[in-house]
């Protein structure tokens with residue numbers, strides 16, 4: 001169901017479930033990408049004369065008010081981005097929410113306080129979730145679901161509310177699905193997937209699902225050491241998931257049998273300790289323990305030869321999906337691998353997709369502009385679960401699965 005299915009929205013009370021879960025440092029938003037991604041739908045509703053009540057979670061508070069997770073900074077930033085006033089309710093379904101929602105006129109917007117300040121939002125019990133959703137439903141005539149980052153959660157505002165009111169997907173969800181559908185159903189080849197991040201165990205589902213569908217998988221980030229161990233190499237004190245070594249070896253074999261190139265680093269940056277001031281050297285990937293730091297060496301980035309090879313593979317592809325940093329990009333000496341891959345993605349003659357919260361934050365922190373990429377997904381877990389082929393409750397309930 002798309003926005004059009006909701007008919008003329010002039011004068012209607014519309015509750016929109018967004019994903020305003022942005023990173024905050026001392027109350028200041030450090031990456032407003034998710035807010036900017038919400039603007040097209042919010043503007044479409046406001047321009048149509050709707051009375052818009054925007055709802056979201058932020059962080060993982062424990063079902064009760066917790067000031068560090070207040071959405072007030074989000075409401076303030078949205079007012080700047082929308083260039084119009086944004087009212088803020090200090091609760092989610094209480095007096096403040098009801099009064100704020102009731103005071104809206106056509107083309108006006110309010111943000112309610114964090115959904116997860118209410119235990120009903122994330123309750124496992126269907127009735128408890130349903131009761132909280134019913135309180136939200138009283139605030140509106142129709143519901144728009146546009147928080148793509150949260151569609152993998154069966155939570156009151158995502159799932160139950162969409163059953164209780166006439167509901168439809170917003171423009172962000174529609175756009176995300178169009179891109180992710182292309183990645184799974186009709187990628188132009190060559191199709192390369194770049195995977196990083198710390199754990200193999202977080203990526204099992206996505207590797208399983210994508211391995212038969214892609215031409216190349218490039219492995220970086222902390223998870224690369226488990227793959228090196230699967231090839232029989234020593235990794236010194238680098239991150240290692242011993243219980244996943246067999247699984248990694250299985251992927252290497254499956255790739256060989258399936259004619260998929262599974263590319264592992266040939267060199268890595270090894271450091272004396274975890275820190276921006278650590279001594280560090282480049283070593284061959286099969287000789288990490290031969291570095292001056294011996295068995296205490298820590299691999300914190302892919303090496304320059306690997307970065308160049310990954311960049312070339314990415315640039316030579318027509319479709320690229322990237323999830324997970326190549327190294328500890330937050331520390332300057334270990335950011336080069338992630339930077340090289342990000343730069344190569346901006347040069348793809350085809351579709352380049354950055355998926356996941358960390359990767360999106362990484363490209364912005366490294367100074368890249370969103371417009372340099374084909375698409376930056378607002379979903380971390382959600383986009384991975386979609387690419388794993390899972391059914392996502394927040395999409396199923398809208399008839400989009």
Ligand code: 3PG
Nearest residue numbers: 019021059149150380381
């Ligand atoms: C995310 O950041 O991936 C979404 O906002 C979902 O948040 P959650 O993992 O706390 O449900």
